[in-house]
Amino acid sequence: MTTTAPVVAFDQVSKAYGEVRAVDGLTLTLRPGETVALLGPNGAGKSTTLDLLLGLKQPDGGSVRLFGTTPREAIVAGRVGAMLQSGGLMDEVTVAELVRLACALHPKPYKPNDVLARAGVAQIADRKVNKLSGGQAQRVRFALATAGDSDLIVLDEPTTGMDVTTRQAFWATMREQADQGRTVLFATHYLEEADAIADRVLVLHRGRLLADGTAAEIKAKAGARRIAFDLDGVIDEAPLRELPFLTSIDISAQTVRIQSTDADATVHALYGLGLYPRNLEVAGLGLEQAFVAITAAEEAKQS
Ligand SMILES: Nc1ncnc2c1ncn2[C@@H]1O[C@H](COP(=O)(O)OP(=O)(O)OP(=O)(O)O)[C@@H](O)[C@H]1O
Numbered sequence: 001m002t003t004t005a006p007v008v009a010f011d012q013v014s015k016a017y018g019e020v021r022a023v024d025g026l027t028l029t030l031r032p033g034e035t036v037a038l039l040g041p042n043g044a045g046k047s048t049t050l051d052l053l054l055g056l057k058q059p060d061g062g063s064v065r066l067f068g069t070t071p072r073e074a075i076v077a078g079r080v081g082a083m084l085q086s087g088g089l090m091d092e093v094t095v096a097e098l099v100r101l102a103c104a105l106h107p108k109p110y111k112p113n114d115v116l117a118r119a120g121v122a123q124i125a126d127r128k129v130n131k132l133s134g135g136q137a138q139r140v141r142f143a144l145a146t147a148g149d150s151d152l153i154v155l156d157e158p159t160t161g162m163d164v165t166t167r168q169a170f171w172a173t174m175r176e177q178a179d180q181g182r183t184v185l186f187a188t189h190y191l192e193e194a195d196a197i198a199d200r201v202l203v204l205h206r207g208r209l210l211a212d213g214t215a216a217e218i219k220a221k222a223g224a225r226r227i228a229f230d231l232d233g234v235i236d237e238a239p240l241r242e243l244p245f246l247t248s249i250d251i252s253a254q255t256v257r258i259q260s261t262d263a264d265a266t267v268h269a270l271y272g273l274g275l276y277p278r279n280l281e282v283a284g285l286g287l288e289q290a291f292v293a294i295t296a297a298e299e300a301k302q303s
Helices: 046-053 071-076 095-105 112-118 134-145 164-179 191-197 215-222 237-241 263-272 287-302
Strands: 008-017 020-030 035-039 061-066 080-083 152-156 183-187 200-205 208-213 225-230 246-252 255-260 278-284
Touching: 008 046, 020 046, 020 061, 020 208, 035 046, 035 164, 035 191, 046 061, 046 152, 046 183, 061 071, 071 080, 080 134, 095 112, 095 134, 112 134, 134 152, 134 164, 152 164, 164 183, 164 191, 191 287, 200 215, 200 287, 208 215, 208 287, 215 287, 225 263, 237 246, 255 263, 263 278
Parallel strands: 035 183, 035 200, 080 152, 152 183
Antiparallel strands: 008 020, 008 061, 200 208, 225 255, 225 278, 246 255
């Protein structure tokens, strides 16, 4: 790092498509070495945010700065590597040819053979790009994003189409990149990936930042806890559904699963019903459940 400016600085950034506010007054700073997951339901504005970040779209208002410069300047200087969802790969060229081209275009390139090996595409280097499987094409996109020594790596749903093994190998490689001090920003629908990989999670909803913190902080923000237990005999559902602080309940066979905003009070009331729950477990929400709870609460507020 040769500068102390933030890696990414969004200041009151907005972008609308007609009536749709895809990004709505977004203010955000990313610092060196962070691994950041960008989460949000479909249409939340994740891809638009990444497009604005990369200078592929211009904001209607506000400013986007990368390393204290414009996105274009940062990209020309080779400071940003990106892997986009829709990035079409050139037909009729081989994987090796494409990677060599990406290396040739990068101001601080790595050796093409190293790039191929790191992305796990050395074995298919001579394959035509238009003959690849979905997961292989994703790996090639990853190779292109890491063709040179960039300070920021931006990935839009990078593991879509990858099988489990490929996905694990991909994240191991990504972690190496982060350990070397690079900033990694990735949009994903796989919340378990965000939980496992990111040290910071951003939740976007209708173009606005709904939550920003570690996965643990996001889970705590959702406020709810999970309660699970078994009951013997025929379960009388009505009193269970009336338990205090309940936000959801699922009863299947002898097992009851509850989400509650005050687990202590809910469990107390459960015993107050004269029931004898077995295998009682109380746990925090997973990131996925926290995400659903936070975005559902926001939807309810706006409707
Ligand atoms: N080129 C466009 N023209 C019109 N509307 C658009 C365009 N691109 C995006 N939108 C709208 O802007 C909003 C944000 O879209 P965006 O693709 O940024 O969301 P996303 O969070 O990436 O969604 P997904 O998870 O489905 O990929 C959506 O309502 C979408 O329909």
